[in-house]
Amino acid sequence: MADYDLAIIGGGLNGVSLARDAAGRGLRVILIEQGDLGGAASSATPRLIHGDLSVLERRGFWRVRRALSERRTWLRIAPHLVRPMRFVIPAHSDERPPWLLRAGLFVYDSLASRSGLPGSATLDITHHPVGNALKRPFGIAFEYADCVVDDSRLVVLTALDATEHGAEIRTGARCVRADRADIWRLAVIDRGHRRVITTRALANATGGWTSMVADTVLRQPQPAMAAMQMSQIIVPRLFESDNVYVFQNNDGRLIFASPFERDFTLIGTITHAFTGDPAIVAIPGADVSYLCEAASRYFRERVAPTDVVRTVSGVNLTPASARRRDGTTLFHARRRKAPLLTMFGGDVTTSRLRAEQAVTRLTPFYPMSPRWTAGAALPGGDFAWDRFETEVDLARDRWRFLAETQAQRLVAAYGSRLSAVLGEAKTRDELGPAFGPELTGAEARYLMSHEWARFPDDILWRRSKLGLTMPAADRDALAAFMADVI
Numbered sequence: 145m146a147d148y149d150l151a152i153i154g155g156g157l158n159g160v161s162l163a164r165d166a167a168g169r170g171l172r173v174i175l176i177e178q179g180d181l182g183g184a185a186s187s188a189t190p191r192l193i194h195g196d197l198s199v200l201e202r203r204g205f206w207r208v209r210r211a212l213s214e215r216r217t218w219l220r221i222a223p224h225l226v227r228p229m230r231f232v233i234p235a236h237s238d239e240r241p242p243w244l245l246r247a248g249l250f251v252y253d254s255l256a257s258r259s260g261l262p263g264s265a266t267l268d269i270t271h272h273p274v275g276n277a278l279k280r281p282f283g284i285a286f287e288y289a290d291c292v293v294d295d296s297r298l299v300v301l302t303a304l305d306a307t308e309h310g311a312e313i314r315t316g317a318r319c320v321r322a323d324r325a326d327i328w329r330l331a332v333i334d335r336g337h338r339r340v341i342t343t344r345a346l347a348n349a350t351g352g353w354t355s356m357v358a359d360t361v362l363r364q365p366q367p368a369m370a371a372m373q374m375s376q377i378i379v380p381r382l383f384e385s386d387n388v389y390v391f392q393n394n395d396g397r398l399i400f401a402s403p404f405e406r407d408f409t410l411i412g413t414i415t416h417a418f419t420g421d422p423a424i425v426a427i428p429g430a431d432v433s434y435l436c437e438a439a440s441r442y443f444r445e446r447v448a449p450t451d452v453v454r455t456v457s458g459v460n461l462t463p464a465s466a467r468r469r470d471g472t473t474l475f476h477a478r479r480r481k482a483p484l485l486t487m488f489g490g491d492v493t494t495s496r497l498r499a500e501q502a503v504t505r506l507t508p509f510y511p512m513s514p515r516w517t518a519g520a521a522l523p524g525g526d527f528a529w530d531r532f533e534t535e536v537d538l539a540r541d542r543w544r545f546l547a548e549t550q551a552q553r554l555v556a557a558y559g560s561r562l563s564a565v566l567g568e569a570k571t572r573d574e575l576g577p578a579f580g581p582e583l584t585g586a587e588a589r590y591l592m593s594h595e596w597a598r599f600p601d602d603i604l605w606r607r608s609k610l611g612l613t614m615p616a617a618d619r620d621a622l623a624a625f626m627a628d629v630i
């Protein structure tokens with residue numbers, strides 16, 4: 145008998161979503177990730193949970209409706225990680241004319257009906273606060289509702305939920321060989337130790353590595369795929385208002401500028417074909433200039449490449465024939481050949497649904513309980529999305545030493561599970577050493593014991609984004625602290 149029903153290679157959003165779904169349906173699941181959870185493309189997404197207006201232009205009504213329905217699901221199951229925002233598109237006649245935008249938003253509103261979010265509106269931005277950061281010529285703008293998400297925490301909390309449903313998650317474990325017969329036999333280098341794992345089915349969810357893993361590890365044929373790179377830049381905060389700007393660039397692309405960790409703005413996305421090793425993806429200088437120029441067309445404050453404090457890039461695959469973003473799932477099973485699922489690409493918004501559909505493909509092979517993930521909150525997400533500020537107030541009542549912005553960050557990260565991090569502390573000092581203005585020893589320890597953090601970057605760039613503001617000396621102190629805990 146095999147050790148597991150399903151082994152998943154790859155701990156990005158696709159891999160952890162498969163693990164969560166399958167474990168909750170009663171399968172014995174193991175996930176193997178060579179680095180950190182969400183360490184690749186899944187922490188470099190545009191952070192949007194949306195129907196994607198640009199898909200409407202291509203008449204993808206069904207796709208938009210499906211994504212908007214998933215947006216409702218995310219608000220229900222991850223109200224701490226997913227935040228509704230007003231998205232603002234300044235109107236001008238160079239690109240899509242105002243009547244076209246108005247018509248598009250009318251359709252978007254209709255497809256999003258019953259979402260509980262307010263519908264679209266027309267703003268006179270010469271008098272509205274959202275106009276303050278913009279150049280003068282933009283007289284009107286259209287405003288509509290969509291959501292932003294903390295993509296890296298979504299990966300980690302999905303993995304946490306998977307383990308709470310019985311999955312085993314191994315980070316720092318690389319699958320180096322898989323032999324296929326009526327079961328799979330995997331060779332894994334698990335933190336320096338060679339380990340053999342047997343499983344009834346295997347999922348290849350290795351993102352930008354999918355073809356390479358299929359070819360060199362699984363030695364299975366692969367359909368033609370194209371590697372695509374996606375990049376964004378982070379600059380100091382460009383606007384005070386709490387909304388996302390959507391700019392129509394002069395090449396037809398939509399560029400998003402969103403608030404990022406209070407003091408910064410995230411600008412993206414630019415995508416193009418990629419060749420090379422997905423582990424060493426970097427944004428080309430020309431793409432940085434492109435995004436700066438695109439933002440400078442709209443914002444009063446000019447954005448220059450020297451303003452960029454960090455860049456984020458990721459690689460994933462799309463079918464070579466159609467460079468779509470809606471992701472691909474392939475399923476292969478034959479007599480005396482154990483099943484192989486391959487899942488790559490796709491966006492954050494539909495990741496839960498695609499994992500659900502992929503795991504369902506295994507139903508002929510195992511007895512399995514019904515679909516469940518749309519109705520179950522992720523860890524800490526058991527409150528209504530419009531009660532986020534109430535949760536913040538409750539946290540400040542209980543831990544009186546928290547400033548409002550600190551409480552907001554902590555509730556957004558841990559939701560109703562914040563007490564697992566802060567315990568019964570009455571003062572800030574009871575939480576151990578401080579690393580920078582926000583991170584405490586208690587939080588670092590929690591992330592190491594419950595959320596697979598092993599190295600400072602796991603905490604500074606994925607479990608949080610505190611790396612943006614933490615002084616170098618505090619990072620060194622954090623590294624020493626973590627080495628002691630291990």
Ligand SMILES: Cc1cc2nc3c(=O)[nH]c(=O)nc-3n(C[C@H](O)[C@H](O)[C@H](O)COP(=O)(O)OP(=O)(O)OC[C@H]3O[C@@H](n4cnc5c(N)ncnc54)[C@H](O)[C@@H]3O)c2cc1C
Pocket residue numbers: 153154155156157158159176177178179180181182183184185186187188189190191192317318319320349350351352353357361372373374415416458459460461469487488489490491492493
């Ligand atoms: C061009 C492009 C545009 C995109 N646009 C959007 C968008 O508009 N909106 C949106 O939400 N998302 C977008 N995405 C999607 C998003 O970035 C990711 O594709 C998504 O998060 C799913 O990632 P993944 O899990 O497939 O891969 P990844 O997050 O890259 O995870 C794969 C993991 O596999 C691991 N791995 C590889 N080989 C091995 C091995 N041998 N053993 C163990 N582990 C291994 C890697 O370390 C990595 O962590 C886009 C992606 C691309 C490429």
